[in-house]
Amino acid sequence: MLTIPFIRANSEITIQGLKKKHVANASEIVNQLIVMDDQRKSLLQQAESALEISNVAAKEIGTLMQSGQKELAEAKRAETAALKGTIKEKEEAAKAAEKQMLDLLVTLPNLPHSSVPEGKTAEDNEVVLTWGSMPEMQADAQPHWDLIKKYDIIDFDLGNKITGAGFPVYKGKGARLQRALINFFLDEAIKEGYYEIQPPILINEDSGFGTGQLPDKEGQMYVTKEEGLFLIPTAEVPITNLYRDVIVNEKELPIKNVGHTPCFRREAGSWGAHVRGLNRLHQFDKIEIVQIHKPETSYQALEEMSLHVQGLLQKLNLHYRVLRLCGGDMGFASALTYDMEVWSGAQNRWLEVSSVSNFETFQANRLKLRTKVEGKSILCHTLNGSALALPRIVAALLENNQGPDGIKIPDILVPYTGFTHIN
RNA sequence: AGAGGGGUGUCCGAGUGGUUUAAGGAGCACGCUUGGAAAGCGUGUGUAGGUCUCAAGCUUACCGAGGGUUCGAAUCCCUUCCCCUCUACCA
Numbered sequence: 001m002l003t004i005p006f007i008r009a010n011s012e013i014t015i016q017g018l019k020k021k022h023v024a025n026a027s028e029i030v031n032q033l034i035v036m037d038d039q040r041k042s043l044l045q046q047a048e049s050a051l052e053i054s055n056v057a058a059k060e061i062g063t064l065m066q067s068g069q070k071e072l073a074e075a076k077r078a079e080t081a082a083l084k085g086t087i088k089e090k091e092e093a094a095k096a097a098e099k100q101m102l103d104l105l106v107t108l109p110n111l112p113h114s115s116v117p118e119g120k121t122a123e124d125n126e127v128v129l130t131w132g133s134m135p136e137m138q139a140d141a142q143p144h145w146d147l148i149k150k151y152d153i154i155d156f157d158l159g160n161k162i163t164g165a166g167f168p169v170y171k172g173k174g175a176r177l178q179r180a181l182i183n184f185f186l187d188e189a190i191k192e193g194y195y196e197i198q199p200p201i202l203i204n205e206d207s208g209f210g211t212g213q214l215p216d217k218e219g220q221m222y223v224t225k226e227e228g229l230f231l232i233p234t235a236e237v238p239i240t241n242l243y244r245d246v247i248v249n250e251k252e253l254p255i256k257n258v259g260h261t262p263c264f265r266r267e268a269g270s271w272g273a274h275v276r277g278l279n280r281l282h283q284f285d286k287i288e289i290v291q292i293h294k295p296e297t298s299y300q301a302l303e304e305m306s307l308h309v310q311g312l313l314q315k316l317n318l319h320y321r322v323l324r325l326c327g328g329d330m331g332f333a334s335a336l337t338y339d340m341e342v343w344s345g346a347q348n349r350w351l352e353v354s355s356v357s358n359f360e361t362f363q364a365n366r367l368k369l370r371t372k373v374e375g376k377s378i379l380c381h382t383l384n385g386s387a388l389a390l391p392r393i394v395a396a397l398l399e400n401n402q403g404p405d406g407i408k409i410p411d412i413l414v415p416y417t418g419f420t421h422i423n
Numbered sequence: 424a425g426a427g428g429g430g431u432g433u434c435c436g437a438g439u440g441g442u443u444u445a446a447g448g449a450g451c452a453c454g455c456u457u458g459g460a461a462a463g464c465g466u467g468u469g470u471a472g473g474u475c476u477c478a479a480g481c482u483u484a485c486c487g488a489g490g491g492u493u494c495g496a497a498u499c500c501c502u503u504c505c506c507c508u509c510u511a512c513c514a
Contacts, residue, residue, distance in 0.1 A: 044473060048483045055483090058495040062441030077494045084494080247470085368471095377470080 017111030020327035036101040047090035110362035113336040119326030132319035145277030166282035180416030185287040194258035199238035212333035231264035235288035278391035298381035346399040356385030
């Protein structure tokens with residue numbers, strides 16, 4: 001969430017940023033917010049000055065009562081009783097004005113970093129770099145949805161029976177490959193100084209608000225019927241919300257956390273030709289890295305996180321590219337996002353396997369996550385990234401490494417899987 | 424899940440309607456003291472909003488959260504969340 005003081009002081013920058021993110025009526029909205037804030041302030045002042053009078057009178061009544069001057073006290077009481085209505089009315093008006101302003105404010109996305117390219121769709125994303133080369137595929141190379149059947153390692157039909165579409169069952173070497181990747185990714189993050197967290201995978205409404213899923217995106221999450229808790233779409237939510245309502249000691253920054261969780265996404269209305277097999281699931285496993293920084297170090301951290309993710313892809317020997325997302329393709333809360341895409345040899349297309357973002361103070365403002373610098377409290381910067389999400393990595397590994405002997409496991413994973421081939 | 428007891432500042436902890444301007448203690452910071460340290464003494468010590476060119480100052484709210492009663496609420500009432508004890512259940 002953007003802050004009102006920032007918008008007031010930088011209204012033109014705000015408008016330009018919102019336009020880059022393709023917000024309609026940006027300048028009208030910004031002007032409206034400032035008017036609403038003026039109203040809020042003026043009503044608040046009226047309420048507070050009435051309250052002050054009433055507080056002073058209440059104290060006098062107390063003193064009069066104690067010194068036995070009952071009649072004077074009674075007179076004063078009658079006098080201040082009349083104030084009650086005014087106070088209540090003004091307070092309610094001020095509260096309503098504030099709510100109206102916040103309701104509008106939370107609909108605004110974060111402002112993009114200056115390096116974010118203009119553009120509307122994924123076509124406009126900027127390719128920052130490409131690593132490796134196209135895998136040499138045999139003529140009869142099969143897509144992963146055929147390979148998983150051939151080797152009987154991932155079973156969608158069973159998942160359909162147990163739960164429904166998009167909830168596969170991993171079996172035998174398929175299950176062990178999952179476990180190997182999870183451990184590999186966690187170990188690599190820990191080597192880089194991340195601290196491992198195992199968070200709850202159900203979260204409450206406050207947590208959903210803190211990281212920007214709520215309000216507005218509840219349709220993308222599964223909800224429990226009795227308690228109204230949400231199944232997490234990503235470990236970003238619980239791991240970042242660890243720091244909700246926290247003033248972090250400056251000495252503890254930066255914070256670097258990593259966690260593995262299953263992730264649940266309803267993906268309402270997004271099924272189509274490109275989402276076969278493992279390309280899009282309702283439940284999948286992901287290792288997430290989360291960092292909390294002082295503002296001046298957050299962009300350096302973003303680059304480090306990008307390099308960490310790239311290191312994983314290189315160790316798995318996957319041909320990949322890094323994209324800088326354009327204004328129209330970026331997430332709601334992000335100021336700058338890099339997407340990592342791996343080449344899928346049999347599908348002949350890039351698959352997004354990671355998204356690394358700097359949210360600057362956007363989440364921190366919602367979370368009330370602050371630190372103190374020279375006695376003043378300031379909002380922290382939050383960042384996160386997938387390192388990595390499993391299903392598309394599995395898809396690419398299966399497709400790119402298929403051969404006459406079956407599917408070759410990358411050397412670095414063998415100590416984790418305990419086998420060299422799936423056959 | 425049932426019964427009972429709780430939730431107060433960075434921490435411990437007092438406080439059952441009116442100098443509470445939240446006692447007292449610990450911690451922390453600064454100062455005095457000291458050869459240096461400890462002890463001792465003194466001072467200070469939250470968050471958010473408003474006012475203000477800035478600072479100071481003034482002011483409002485905050486005692487788990489939300490609402491109510493009252494001239495006045497940490498204190499009384501209602502709702503709700505969380506913790507503890509016992510019972511029940513359970514991996």
